C-alpha cells in the first residue's frame with residue numbers, strides 16, 4: 505500500500521508541487537508525511553466544525569472528544585494492510601447454531617418490538633445462569649433489563665443516577681466510554697491511576713478521593729485493557745470503604761467468563777453489601793463472539809432497575825427481538841457459556857507462546873482477551889508513535905495503552921487483542937519477531 509501511494513504521489517500531474525520536492529525515499533517517510541497530512545486536515549476540519557457550531561450558537565458538550573484511537577488505528581491498519589490486533593473483536597465466525605437460531609426466531613415471528621425490559625424467556629435464562637454461577641437470585645421481571653450492548657447499559661445506568669456536580673470514581677487505564685458519559689451528564693470524573701505490571705488498586709488512595717459529592721464507583725473486572733482482575737481481598741476492602749455511605753457501584757463485568765488459571769470471577773453479585781448498591785453490566789457480544797450484535801443486559805436491585813428503565817424506555821425502548829429469542833434458546837444450554845473460559849485460555853497461552861521469542865515483555869493476563877506488553881527493551885518512543893510504527897513498518901496494529909488514560913499517561917505499554925484465529929496470531933507473531 506505504501507509503495508502504491510508513493511507511486512501515485514510521485515506520478516500525479518506534470519507540474520512539480522512543493523510537497524513533491526520532499527525527498528521521499530522510504531516508506532517510513534511517506535507514512536510520516538501521510539500522518540502529518542492527516543492530522544493537519546483533521547485540525548482544519550475541526551476548526552470549521554467549531555466555527556459552524558459558533559455560528560449556530562451551539563456549545564459542544566464534549567469539546568475535547570475526537571475520533572477514538574480504535575477508529576484511528578483500524579483505519580491506519582486497513583491502509584497498510586496490517587494484521588489488526590487492535591480492536592477487541594474476534595476475526596472468526598460465531599457458532600452457526602446461534603445464527604440458525606436467529607433465522608428460526610425470525611421465521612417464528614419474533615419481528616416486532618420486544619417488551620421494553622426484554623424478552624421474558626431471555627430474562628429467565630439470565631436469572632437461572634446467575635443463580636447457577638453466583639448462587640444468588642434476581643427477579644427477571646423487576647431486576648434484569650436487556651440492553652443494546654454493554655455500552656448502552658453503562659450509559660443508561662449513569663444517566664439514571666448522575667446529576668450535575670456528582671463525582672464518579674474510575675480506575676485508569678479504563679474503557680473509553682466511562683469518562684465522556686460522566687462529563688456529558690454534568691458529573692465530575694475522579695481518577696485513580698493504576699500502573700503496570702499488575703495494575704493493582706490502592707484502596708487507601710481510593711478512599712482519599714471520597715468527598716460528600718461521591719456518587720458512584722465504576723469497577724471493571726476482568727479489566728480492559730490490562731487483563732487484570734479483582735481479588736476477593738479487593739472486594740472486601742471495597743465493602744469496608746463503601747459501607748455506611750450512599751455510594752453506588754457500576755460493575756462492568758462484560759468479560760466475566762474470560763477468566764483464567766482456575767480463578768473465580770469476583771462479581772459484586774457475590775457480596776450482599778455490594779449487590780444492594782450495584783448495577784452489573786454484561787455483554788452478549790463478548791460472551792457469544794458476536795460484538796456486532798450489540799446486545800447486553802443490566803442487573804440491579806428493583807429500586808435501581810426502576811430508575812434504569814425510566815431512562816432505557818426513552819433511550820432505545822426495547823432491543824433487537826429475534827436475536828434476544830435466539831440467545832435465550834442458546835444460553836439455555838449452560839455448556840454454551842461454560843466453555844468460553846477454556847477456549848480463550850488456550851488462545852491466551854498460544855499467543856504468549858508465539859510471542860516468547862520476540863523482544864516484547866508480556867505483562868500478566870488473568871482475564872479478558874487482551875494481552876498487554878512492554879516495549880521498554882526495544883525503545884523509548886511514545887506509545888502512540890510506537891504503535892503507528894508497528895503498523896507502518898511491521899504490519900501489525902495494536903492499541904497504545906496511554907489512550908485509556910485521560911492524561912495520556914505513557915508507561916510504554918501496548919495492548920494486543922488475541923480473540924483471533926490461530927493463523928492470524930501466528931502471522932502477527934512472525935511480523936513482531938522482526939521488531
Ligand SMILES: Cc1ncc(COP(=O)(O)O)c(C=O)c1O
Nearest residue numbers: 653654655679728758787789800
Ligand atoms: C470494559 C468494556 N465494557 C463495555 C464494553 C462494551 O460492550 P458492548 O460491545 O456490548 O457495548 C466493552 C467493549 O469493548 C468493554 O471492553
